[in-house]
Amino acid sequence: MSLQTLKIRSSFTDGMAWLAAFLGVMCLLAVVAFHFPEYLTTPRLRAIYDEHQVRALLYTALMAAGLFSVLALLFSRLKPQALLGLGCVLLAWLAGGPNVPLSDTIEQPRFYLSLDWVLLDLVFMAALFINVELFFRLKPGQGILRHGWQVDLTHYVANHLFNGLIVVALFVPAQVLERYVSLSPLQQAVAGQALWVQILLLMFVTDFAQYWVHRAFHRVPLLWRFHRIHHSVTAMDWLAGSRLHIVDVLVTRSLSLVPLVLLGFTNQAINLYLPILALQAVFIHSNLRFEFAPLQKIISTPKFHHWHHTLDAGCKDKNFAVSLPFIDLLFGTYHSPKGQWPESYGEPGKPIAEHYLAHLLAPFRKQT
Numbered sequence: 001m002s003l004q005t006l007k008i009r010s011s012f013t014d015g016m017a018w019l020a021a022f023l024g025v026m027c028l029l030a031v032v033a034f035h036f037p038e039y040l041t042t043p044r045l046r047a048i049y050d051e052h053q054v055r056a057l058l059y060t061a062l063m064a065a066g067l068f069s070v071l072a073l074l075f076s077r078l079k080p081q082a083l084l085g086l087g088c089v090l091l092a093w094l095a096g097g098p099n100v101p102l103s104d105t106i107e108q109p110r111f112y113l114s115l116d117w118v119l120l121d122l123v124f125m126a127a128l129f130i131n132v133e134l135f136f137r138l139k140p141g142q143g144i145l146r147h148g149w150q151v152d153l154t155h156y157v158a159n160h161l162f163n164g165l166i167v168v169a170l171f172v173p174a175q176v177l178e179r180y181v182s183l184s185p186l187q188q189a190v191a192g193q194a195l196w197v198q199i200l201l202l203m204f205v206t207d208f209a210q211y212w213v214h215r216a217f218h219r220v221p222l223l224w225r226f227h228r229i230h231h232s233v234t235a236m237d238w239l240a241g242s243r244l245h246i247v248d249v250l251v252t253r254s255l256s257l258v259p260l261v262l263l264g265f266t267n268q269a270i271n272l273y274l275p276i277l278a279l280q281a282v283f284i285h286s287n288l289r290f291e292f293a294p295l296q297k298i299i300s301t302p303k304f305h306h307w308h309h310t311l312d313a314g315c316k317d318k319n320f321a322v323s324l325p326f327i328d329l330l331f332g333t334y335h336s337p338k339g340q341w342p343e344s345y346g347e348p349g350k351p352i353a354e355h356y357l358a359h360l361l362a363p364f365r366k367q368t
Contacts, residue, residue: 016068017078018145020085022126023065026119028088030058033115034100038107040115046106048271049120055098057123062097065089118160125282129238138236138289138302138341146235147354148243154356156242159249187264198269199276202260206277207323210256214320215333217248225363226251231347232359236306241285245363280323285309296336297325307335310342 033040066089072082130144190198217227226245233240260270284305292301300323308319318335321327328334352362 013072013076014078015144017072017076017081017085020065020068020072021081021088022085023061024069024085024088024092026123027058027062027065028092028095029115030054030061030119031092031095031097031100033119034102035095037102038112040113042112042114042117045114045117045120049116051102054120058098061123062089062092113161115161118157121160121278122156125238125279129282129286133237133287136288136290138287142235142237142287146237148233148235149239151354151356151359152233152239152243155244155359156239158356159242159244159246162246183262183264190264191266195266195269195272198265199273201263202265202269202273203276203323205259205263206257206273207321208327209259210252210322211320211327211331213252213256214322215317217252218317218320223251228347228349229352229359229362231309232352233309234344234346235287236285236302236309236345237287238282238285240309241281243359245359247363277323284322291339293338297329297334299323300325303341304336306342306345309345311344311346311348312342315342 037046065085069082069086069089073079073086076082134144190201193201217223226248229245230243230248233243260273265273280300284300284302286302288302290301291303292299295301296304300319300321304319304325307315315335318333319325319328320333325334325336352358
């Protein structure tokens with residue numbers, strides 16, 4: 001058997017071990033969420049997804065995690081990951097698996113963790129982008145489990161888990177503004193627009209606001225202390241966009257999404273727009289080789305946003321828009337040369353240790 005064949009087989013079995021661990025942990029967390037839905041699930045999200053479909057998904061994931069765990073124990077070098085997956089699967093089944101009963105009425109406390117949002121969003125994003133990146137990588141040598149993926153996954157979970165806190169932070173500035181500004185006529189006019197018009201308006205006003213918030217995070221030294229965490233990533237992929245300090249997330253979303261709750265957009269428009277925004281934020285960080293040239297100045301693409309993260313000389317502080325590059329064109333910060341991609345990524349300061357606690361504390365430590 002050739003050395004190349006052995007490497008491919010080893011990579012495949014190691015990937016199976018990591019997948020077993022991932023699915024096992026996710027399944028155990030899902031069972032815990034079924035036991036404590038009032039504290040671990042999102043009220044608005046519960047009203048959307050179907051309980052029976054979630055139970056079926058959990059059952060399928062438990063069976064897959066168990067199978068991958070056993071195969072990884074037999075053939076992979078990564079026994080701890082395989083054992084973690086198998087242990088979580090066994091605990092999940094002992095705790096009731098997909099058959100945990102739910103009360104017909106769930107009393108919602110003031111504070112909750114969005115564990116269901118974490119699980120469903122992570123499963124969808126991982127399934128979509130890992131498969132797409134696998135076949136269309138910009139950097140073929142960059143594996144799925146690239147350097148720093150563990151801390152980025154931690155950021156992903158933490159920032160989604162406190163979705164309830166982020167929602168509170170989002171409404172605070174809007175409520176303050178409403179005390180001083182009467183927007184009833186404008187709100188009625190916006191709510192009366194067709195759904196597709198509202199979504200386009202949402203995209204423009206939120207991205208316009210986020211452009212200036214994002215630019216401020218680069219220009220104001222105090223804000224940059226938090227935002228540099230996002231720019232410390234040195235390898236771009238679908239998970240890289242999750243590397244955000246929780247203060248960065250709270251400030252950026254509470255300010256840039258004010259128009260979402262202030263201008264009278266309907267719940268239907270908001271519920272359709274937010275998943276589009278989340279998908280776009282993941283997409284622009286992905287490790288995809290396509291330039292999407294016809295869309296370069298209309299909709300943000302990976303190439304457009306990769307230039308925002310580059311260390312290449314002369315390219316600092318460019319491409320602040322998340323969705324609409326023409327905003328950068330308007331204000332002179334657009335940079336996306338045809339046929340060219342950045343050579344390197346990161347931020348020029350002293351490297352931050354690759355673990356979550358170091359990222360949380362870095363803004364409060366003396367800069368060197």
